[in-house]
Amino acid sequence: MASIITAIDWPALSAWVEQETRRREHHNPAISVFRWWARRPHSLIRALLEAARSQGVRYVADPFSGGGTVALEAAASGLSAYAQDLYPWPVFGLQTALSQADPERLRVEGERLLRHLDPLRRYYQRGDGRELAGILRVRVVRCLGCEATFPLYPEGVLSKVRRNGNEAYHGCRRCGNVSLEAHCACGYEPPVTPAGKEACPHCGAVSAVSTAGWTAPLVLEEENGRVLVRPAVEGDPVAFIPASSSFPQLRHSIKAGLETRRLHRSGLQYWGDVYSEAQAAVILEGLDYLRERRMPAGVRNRLALAVLGLGEMGALLARWDRLYCKGIEGVANHRYAIPPVAFEANPLASVGRGVLRRRLEAAYRAADWYQGLENKGRVRLVAGSSERQALKRRVVDLVLTDPPYFDDVQYGEMARLFHFWLGQYQPMSVDEEREAVPNPVRGISAAGYAERLEAIFKESLRSLRRGGRIILSYHNRELRAWEALASALRANGLRLRAAAVVLAESANDHSKRGTQAQLYDAILELEPGYGGGAEAVWCQEDPVAKNLFAVALALGETLKGQPLAESYVAQCAALGVEPSIC
Known part of the structure; x- marks a missing residue:
C-alpha cells in the first residue's frame, strides 16, 4: 500500500x-x-x-x-x-x-420535557414574577494574617452590562461596593501583587488566602432576547443552597486526585457541593421523567444526554466571561479550578449558554x-x-x-x-x-x-x-x-x-x-x-509547527535506534529553527 x-x-x-x-x-x-x-x-x-x-x-x-x-x-x-x-x-x-x-419525535418529546420541568423555574423567580437567567457569585476569601474576609473581585472590570455595550461594573475589595465607576468612592486602589498572592485590603498583608464563602453581587436577566447584567437587589433569589444538603443521593465524595485536589482546597467534599439545589433539581427531575416515560431508546438517550450535559455548568465551577457576557463551562479549560467569579446558570432560562433549551436544539x-x-x-x-x-x-x-x-x-x-x-x-x-x-x-x-x-x-x-x-x-x-x-x-x-x-x-x-x-x-x-x-x-x-515537525521526524530516527534528543536538534537545524521542545 x-x-x-x-x-x-x-x-x-x-x-x-x-x-x-x-x-x-x-x-x-x-x-x-x-x-x-x-x-x-x-x-x-x-x-x-x-x-x-x-x-x-x-x-x-x-x-x-x-x-x-x-x-x-x-x-x-x-x-x-x-x-x-x-x-x-x-x-x-x-x-x-x-x-x-x-427527528420529529425527538422534538415533540423535547418540548414535553421542557413543559414538565417548567414548574422548577420557580427557583429563579422573584415575587413579582421576573425570572433570573443566572447569578454571578464572587468568592469571599479570608486573610491568613488579620482573619478579615473580603470579596475576590477581579482587578478592572467585574462584568460588562451588555455584551455589545461599553458600560461595565467594577467591584471594590475593601468596602464590597459594586458600581459603574472604575474607581470606588472609598478611595481604595488595589496594589500589584505576585502571581498567586492577594493583598488584604484591610491589613495590607500579601499572602495566600482561603475560601470563606461566596457573595452574589450581580444577576442576569433577559432583555429583548439578550442577557442584561444588573446588581442584585432585595427579592432576588440568590441564596446558595448546595445540592448535597437537599439531595442525599448527591453526597458522592470527590475522590482525591491530581486535578480534583483543587476542589478539595476550596472546601468541596461532595460533587453535590458544586451545584445549587435549583440546578440539581432540574437535572434529577429531568432524568426521572425520561426513565419513566415510554419512548424509543434513541430519543430518550438523546434527551438524557442534553440533561446530563447541564452538569458542565456547576454553580461554583462554571466561569463568567466578563467581556463577552457569557458563561464558560466548568471543564472547558481541561482543568478543575474554582474561579473568583462563578456563574450559576438557570438551566431553564430562555437565553444564555448551557441552558437546556440550547442543548436540546443541539440534539x-x-x-x-x-x-x-x-x-x-x-x-x-x-x-x-x-x-x-x-x-x-x-x-x-x-x-x-x-x-x-x-x-x-x-x-x-x-x-x-x-x-x-x-x-x-x-x-x-x-x-x-x-x-x-x-x-x-x-x-x-x-x-x-x-x-x-x-x-x-x-x-x-x-x-x-x-x-x-x-x-x-x-x-x-x-x-x-x-x-x-x-x-x-x-x-x-x-x-x-x-x-x-x-x-x-x-x-x-x-x-x-x-x-x-x-x-x-x-x-x-x-x-x-x-x-x-x-x-x-x-x-x-511557523517556528512552533517546524519544531513539532522536527521532533516527529526525529521520532522516525529513534525507531531505528538513534537518540531522540540528538536527532531532534539535528532536524531543527535542517529546518532552520531553534529547538523549543525540551
Whole structure:
C-alpha cells in the first residue's frame, strides 16, 4: 500500500481546518451533544479517511475513540469502524450520537420535557414574577494574617452590562461596593501583587488566602432576547443552597486526585457541593421523567444526554466571561479550578449558554445530521481498556487514532463530573487505573504511560491486516513524552513511513486564549518493519509547527535506534529553527 498521508493536499486541508476550528459544531453537529477533550478536527479525519479509502481501506479502528471524531466520520463516509474507549461517558455519548432517532419525535418529546420541568423555574423567580437567567457569585476569601474576609473581585472590570455595550461594573475589595465607576468612592486602589498572592485590603498583608464563602453581587436577566447584567437587589433569589444538603443521593465524595485536589482546597467534599439545589433539581427531575416515560431508546438517550450535559455548568465551577457576557463551562479549560467569579446558570432560562433549551436544539441538529446520512457506515462501540479489543485477527485495514498526549489532560479525573451524573441515569462502572496517562497520585510514571501504550499498540497490531497502517495524531512540548511514545512504538516493531504537521486547534478557544498551548498536530503514518527513511510530507511555515515537525521526524530516527534528543536538534537545524521542545 502506498503512503496514505502523501495523497492529501495539505495546504488546502490546512485552510479547511482553520475554518472548522473557529466553529466546530457548524461542521459536524454531533460534537455538541457531549463534552470530551482533545477532539481532532473533523475535516482532518475526513481527509485521512478519504485518502485511505482510495487505497482500498474499508475497516477502521480507533482504540482511543474519546470524542468520537473517527467513528463519526467513518459513519458519514460509509466505512465500517471499531471504536473503543476506557470510559463510559464518551462511549455513551458516541453511542447516542450514532443512534437512530426520529427527528420529529425527538422534538415533540423535547418540548414535553421542557413543559414538565417548567414548574422548577420557580427557583429563579422573584415575587413579582421576573425570572433570573443566572447569578454571578464572587468568592469571599479570608486573610491568613488579620482573619478579615473580603470579596475576590477581579482587578478592572467585574462584568460588562451588555455584551455589545461599553458600560461595565467594577467591584471594590475593601468596602464590597459594586458600581459603574472604575474607581470606588472609598478611595481604595488595589496594589500589584505576585502571581498567586492577594493583598488584604484591610491589613495590607500579601499572602495566600482561603475560601470563606461566596457573595452574589450581580444577576442576569433577559432583555429583548439578550442577557442584561444588573446588581442584585432585595427579592432576588440568590441564596446558595448546595445540592448535597437537599439531595442525599448527591453526597458522592470527590475522590482525591491530581486535578480534583483543587476542589478539595476550596472546601468541596461532595460533587453535590458544586451545584445549587435549583440546578440539581432540574437535572434529577429531568432524568426521572425520561426513565419513566415510554419512548424509543434513541430519543430518550438523546434527551438524557442534553440533561446530563447541564452538569458542565456547576454553580461554583462554571466561569463568567466578563467581556463577552457569557458563561464558560466548568471543564472547558481541561482543568478543575474554582474561579473568583462563578456563574450559576438557570438551566431553564430562555437565553444564555448551557441552558437546556440550547442543548436540546443541539440534539435536534445532531439527529437531523445523522438522519441525513445516505450511506451510514457500521460502527461497533466498546467500553473498557484497549489493551484487550473485541476484534478478530487481521481484520482492520487502518488504525487511526490519537493516543493521550502524555499528561496534558487527566481524562479520567475530568470525566468524574460526567460519570457522577451518568450514574444517576444508568448503572455503570469506571476503571481509572487502566488509563494511559501519567498521574503521580495513581503512581503512573512516564514509563508506565509507555507500557500502557505498548500493550494497546500490540493489541491493535494483532487485528491489523498485512500491509495495513497505523496513523497517529500527536503533539507535546516535552521530549520525555515523545521518548515514551517512541518506546511503545519501537517495542512493537513499527517504523515511520511519513509525517506531516497541521493546525488542529484555534488560538481563540477559551482554554487556549493567551496561553502557550500547542495548536498543531503531528500526523504520523506508521507500519510494521525496521529501517527505511520517513518521508517529510508537509509543514506550515511557523517556528512552533517546524519544531513539532522536527521532533516527529526525529521520532522516525529513534525507531531505528538513534537518540531522540540528538536527532531532534539535528532536524531543527535542517529546518532552520531553534529547538523549543525540551
